[in-house]
Amino acid sequence: xxxxxxxxxxxxxxxxxxxxxxxxxxxxxxxxxxxxxxxxxxxxxxxxxxxxxxxxxxxxxxxxxxxxxxxxxxxxxxxxxxxxxxxxxxxxxxxxxxxxxxxxxxxxxxxxxxxxxxxxxxxxxxxxxxxxxxxxxxxxxxxxxxxxxxxxxxxxxxxxxxxxxxxxxxxxxxxxxxxxxxxxxxxxxxxxxxxxxxxxxxxxxxxxxxxxxxxxxxxxxxxxxxxxxxxxxxxxxxxxxxxxxxxxxxxxxxxxxxxxxxxxxxxxxxxxxxx
Amino acid sequence: xxxxxxxxxxxxxxxxxxxxxxxxxxxxxxxxxxxxxxxxxxxxxxxxxxxxxxxxxxxxxxxxxxxxxxxxxxxxxxxxxxxxxxxxxxxxxxxxxxxxxxxxxxxxxxxxxxxxxxxxxxxxxxxxxxxxxxxxxxxxxxxxxxxxxxxxxxxxxxxxxxxxxxxxxxxxxxxxxxxxxxxxxxxxxxxxxxxxxxxxxxxxxxxxxxxxxxxxxxxxxxxxxxxxxxxxxxxxxxxxxxxxxxxxxxxxxxxxxxxxxxxxxxxxxxxxxxxxxxxxxxxxxxxxxxxxxxxxxxxxxxxxxxxxxxxxxx
Numbered sequence: 001x002x003x004x005x006x007x008x009x010x011x012x013x014x015x016x017x018x019x020x021x022x023x024x025x026x027x028x029x030x031x032x033x034x035x036x037x038x039x040x041x042x043x044x045x046x047x048x049x050x051x052x053x054x055x056x057x058x059x060x061x062x063x064x065x066x067x068x069x070x071x072x073x074x075x076x077x078x079x080x081x082x083x084x085x086x087x088x089x090x091x092x093x094x095x096x097x098x099x100x101x102x103x104x105x106x107x108x109x110x111x112x113x114x115x116x117x118x119x120x121x122x123x124x125x126x127x128x129x130x131x132x133x134x135x136x137x138x139x140x141x142x143x144x145x146x147x148x149x150x151x152x153x154x155x156x157x158x159x160x161x162x163x164x165x166x167x168x169x170x171x172x173x174x175x176x177x178x179x180x181x182x183x184x185x186x187x188x189x190x191x192x193x194x195x196x197x198x199x200x201x202x203x204x205x206x207x208x209x210x211x212x213x214x215x216x217x218x219x220x221x222x223x224x225x226x227x228x229x230x231x232x233x234x235x236x237x238x239x240x241x242x243x244x245x246x247x248x249x250x251x252x253x254x255x256x257x258x259x260x261x262x263x264x265x266x267x268x269x270x271x272x273x274x275x
Numbered sequence: 276x277x278x279x280x281x282x283x284x285x286x287x288x289x290x291x292x293x294x295x296x297x298x299x300x301x302x303x304x305x306x307x308x309x310x311x312x313x314x315x316x317x318x319x320x321x322x323x324x325x326x327x328x329x330x331x332x333x334x335x336x337x338x339x340x341x342x343x344x345x346x347x348x349x350x351x352x353x354x355x356x357x358x359x360x361x362x363x364x365x366x367x368x369x370x371x372x373x374x375x376x377x378x379x380x381x382x383x384x385x386x387x388x389x390x391x392x393x394x395x396x397x398x399x400x401x402x403x404x405x406x407x408x409x410x411x412x413x414x415x416x417x418x419x420x421x422x423x424x425x426x427x428x429x430x431x432x433x434x435x436x437x438x439x440x441x442x443x444x445x446x447x448x449x450x451x452x453x454x455x456x457x458x459x460x461x462x463x464x465x466x467x468x469x470x471x472x473x474x475x476x477x478x479x480x481x482x483x484x485x486x487x488x489x490x491x492x493x494x495x496x497x498x499x500x501x502x503x504x505x506x507x508x509x510x511x512x513x514x515x516x517x518x519x520x521x522x523x524x525x526x527x528x529x530x531x532x533x534x535x536x537x538x539x540x541x542x543x544x545x546x547x548x549x550x551x552x553x554x555x556x557x558x559x560x561x562x563x564x565x566x567x568x569x570x571x572x573x574x575x576x577x578x579x580x581x582x583x584x585x586x587x588x589x
Binding site: 063066118132134135144160163 | 370
């Protein structure tokens with residue numbers, strides 16, 4: 001498959017996943033839709049672009065790559081991917097946030113394909129650093145990927161882990177920040193600006209790459225060597241994204257952190273995601 | 276009784292006994308990782324020098340200490356975490372809660388200096404809420420050695436634990452209470468029988484309980500002493516079997532009265548419908564701040580031998 005065809009396939013897949021996220025959240029009448037849509041393309045690139053190593057029939061295979069969704073509130077996106085790949089059933093998504101389910105509003109590692117319990121922000125990068133260090137010590141070649149939110153980077157523990165990962169030269173660790181520029185109640189630039197964001201990570205000893213997190217051309221390019229970089233540094237990918245991406249009235253709008261579309265809004269959302 | 280009656284002070288510091296055993300375990304199992312938030316100990320120097328790859332000092336970053344420990348465990352390592360007890364349990368409480376306890380990972384959490392061990396360093400360095408906090412978490416085991424025989428055994432028990440394991444490690448030389456090879460699976464031991472009164476204590480305060488029991492003889496009170504060394508999970512049956520043989524009960528701890536072993540025993544009595552004369556001694560939750568020697572601190576809280584005897588006789 002040439003690159004153009006691959007990109008077209010991935011775009012199609014991303015659309016299907018966004019529809020699945022919408023259905024899942026609407027069915028539950030709960031969930032974090034904005035941040036799920038902003039990281040959808042990153043997840044699709046990782047799981048369907050040939051980058052992540054996983055085995056659906058053997059989710060705990062010791063050679064699998066480990067993806068930690070540190071911004072755990074976006075789990076509707078990851079669950080939709082896991083259901084599409086067959087780690088969990090499609091029907092399972094209908095249990096999302098229902099009484100007695102294990103498919104709650106934040107990830108639990110009892111679910112096949114989930115590596116860590118996350119939901120409280122600022123834990124994933126440290127856990128990922130520990131996993132990456134264990135791989136180095138055990139001479140295993142699996143990669144560890146941690147997906148963070150930019151609002152999550154207010155947590156000091158993120159920077160504790162950032163320092164540690166570069167000191168231990170964890171070049172088998174890749175972190176991606178879903179840089180949608182929003183936290184729950186505000187725009188990051190306005191409430192407590194994180195800039196110069198890339199420089200901060202560079203200063204902490206990371207190789208930093210900036211991409212458009214909705215461009216599969218960028219995503220295919222940035223992950224192409226993530227397993228075989230020459231650098232000793234851990235890799236930070238800052239993916240500029242749009243919160244609520246794919247549904248025009250949700251894009252960059254504060255209320256859509258965790259609102260659920262209803263009535264005409266839902267019709268519009270479905271319409272935009274079908275085309 | 277499979278315990279020692281001698282009062283000779285052990286030649287081995289309780290902390291060194293623990294870490295010597297950790298060293299021995301780490302030297303035989305290359306999957307053991309020792310992570311410290313810049314906290315040292317005499318025996319750890321050897322570990323750092325001889326097993327460089329198994330020793331990580333990641334600096335005073337307790338949150339990251341726990342999360343990295345969780346990640347290493349997910350990657351197949353057996354992890355020991357080490358920091359001052361106050362910081363080890365409280366700065367990173369949420370990481371312990373989620374990354375270790377909710378995920379039920381068998382990580383060993385070593386808290387140095389429980390209670391008011393670091394008395395002159397002041398309230399920032401006291402670990403007098405740690406039992407209350409840690410025991411609220413699911414899955415975790417809490418172990419509180421009272422002598423160097425138990426401290427040594429605790430390292431092995433922690434190593435073999437399939438659960439998150441919090442061990443409080445005091446420092447100093449204490450009389451040996453247990454014979455080498457003692458089986459610590461019971462969680463609680465009757466160290467001294469007593470007809471009139473039973474004192475339940477834990478950790479270093481067990482020695483204070485023994486001193487008090489001895490002194491109470493002068494007042495014709497025959498007091499027994501129980502060492503509650505595994506605080507969680509509580510061996511309720513065994514503890515009740517000791518309690519049921521007495522008519523008067525006292526708990527003694529170097530921990531705030533909010534949520535420590537006094538609370539644990541209260542809950543046990545309430546839940547098992549036991550009606551017994553009962554008094555708790557520990558640190559007043561409103562008023563334990565201060566700086567001074569450990570003994571001065573204890574006295575200021577009424578936890579000196581005379582103060583306790585007087586309070587018990589009332």
